[in-house]
Structure formats: C-alpha cells, structure tokens
Amino acid sequence: xxxVMQNPRHLVRRRGQEARLRCSPMKGHSHVYWYRQLPxxxxxxxxxxxxxxxxxxxxxxxxxxSAEFPKEGPSILRIQQVVRGDSAAYFCASSPVQNTEAFFxxxxxxxxx
Amino acid sequence: QKEVExxxxxxxxxxxxxxxLNCTYSDRGSQSFFWYRQYSGKSPELIMSIYSNGDKEDGRxxxxxxxxxxxxxxxxxxxxxxxxxxxxCAVIGTGxxxxxxxxxxxxxVQP
Numbered sequence: 001x002x003x004v005m006q007n008p009r010h011l012v013r014r015r016g017q018e019a020r021l022r023c024s025p026m027k028g029h030s031h032v033y034w035y036r037q038l039p040x041x042x043x044x045x046x047x048x049x050x051x052x053x054x055x056x057x058x059x060x061x062x063x064x065x066s067a068e069f070p071k072e073g074p075s076i077l078r079i080q081q082v083v084r085g086d087s088a089a090y091f092c093a094s095s096p097v098q099n100t101e102a103f104f105x106x107x108x109x110x111x112x113x
Numbered sequence: 114q115k116e117v118e119x120x121x122x123x124x125x126x127x128x129x130x131x132x133x134l135n136c137t138y139s140d141r142g143s144q145s146f147f148w149y150r151q152y153s154g155k156s157p158e159l160i161m162s163i164y165s166n167g168d169k170e171d172g173r174x175x176x177x178x179x180x181x182x183x184x185x186x187x188x189x190x191x192x193x194x195x196x197x198x199x200x201x202c203a204v205i206g207t208g209x210x211x212x213x214x215x216x217x218x219x220x221x222v223q224p
Contacts, residue, residue: 106155
C-alpha cells in the first residue's frame with residue numbers, strides 16, 4: 001500500500017526557470033493539499049484540491065504559482081519564473097474525505113540558484 | 114492572533130519522563146485536531162487525531178482536547194531519545210477545509 005508519492009525529491013532550478021512538482025495521493029484518496037515549509041519555519045497551507053477542482057487556494061501566491069489535479073494522473077504544483085525566495089520544501093498530503101487526517105509525502109526540496 | 118499557537122521550545126525532558134506539549138487555537142468552531150511529528154529534514158508523520166472533548170490514548174501518547182478552553186495537548190509517557198523531534202499541532206477550522214498548522218514545539222529528550 002504505497003503512501004503519498006512526490007517527485008522529484010530534490011529539484012534545482014535557475015532563477016527564471018519553471019518548477020513542476022508532482023504528487024500522487026494514497027490509493028483511495030481524492031483530496032490533495034500542498035504546503036510549503038521554509039527552513040526552521042512551520043508548514044504554510046497553499047492549496048487544497050479535489051479531482052479536477054480547486055477547493056481552496058487562499059494560501060497560494062497570486063502570481064507565478066498554480067496547481068491542478070486532473071482526472072487522471074498526479075497533482076501538479078507549478079511555479080513559473082522561480083526566484084530565490086521560492087527555495088523551500090514543498091509537501092503534498094492526501095486524505096480520503098474532507099475534515100479528516102491527512103498523510104504526507106516525502107516532500108520536494110526546491111533550490112533556486 | 115495566530116490561528117494555531119504553540120510554544121516553539123525547545124522543551125527538554127529527561128529520558129523516561131512525561132513530555133507535555135500544548136497548543137491553542139482561535140477558531141471556536143473547529144472540530145478536528147491532529148498531532149504530527151516531524152524529524153529534522155523529514156516529512157510530518159501523523160501521531161494522533163482527536164475530535165471530541167476528553168482524552169484519547171494510543172500507546173505512550175495521549176491527546177487531550179478542551180473545546181471550551183480552545184486548547185489541545187499531547188502527552189508522551191516514558192519519553193525516549195528517539196522522541197526528539199518537532200511536534201506540530203494542526204486544526205481544521207470552520208472556514209478552512211484543510212489543516213492549519215502551528216509553528217511546532219521542538220522536543221529534546223535527554224538520555
């Protein structure tokens with residue numbers, strides 16, 4: 001029973017490039033959440049998606065960031081024109097239904113050089 | 114006021130002692146509460162969930178919820194050095210349908 005799978009585990013991008021982070025939820029889970037964690041800081045909510053729908057994107061920066069969770073395939077967090085301040089760990093979590101516990105993937109460590 | 118507040122620590126306890134971690138939340142209508150553990154450089158790992166007032170025990174861990182006082186706590190009995198980690202309190206509030214996390218409390222268990 002595979003857990004939440006994120007890839008890549010580590011991603012290095014030059015300033016101005018695009019970063020694509022992927023998340024496959026646990027089997028049977030249709031709710032996906034993305035969080036960002038800066039070094040020595042807490043987890044900040046970014047976006048909550050259900051299949052083909054964005055439920056809550058109140059934590060997403062207004063520019064350069066987007067997320068999707070298509071009917072088929074993993075959820076994608078896309079960051080366009082990355083800047084050094086985007087360097088962080090990005091975690092994906094999934095849950096089977098709303099308002100219940102969520103399980104986290106191993107995260108993607110993004111480094112912008 | 115932060116939605117979920119935790120003392121950042123570090124909280125230092127000797128091996129074998131009880132570690133008590135506390136968390137307060139601002140949304141009085143919150144219904145779902147969770148404790149996660151995060152080792153340095155790793156992802157958060159769910160320890161406990163609690164939805165009703167009172168205590169919930171699982172092995173060495175006990176979660177306590179008091180909705181009237183808007184606090185939730187985690188007790189770790191017989192603390193081990195391997196329990197040394199950051200403990201994250203998370204709440205699902207009435208307006209947000211995703212987990213909101215506190216900034217975490219760093220626990221150090223001294224051998």
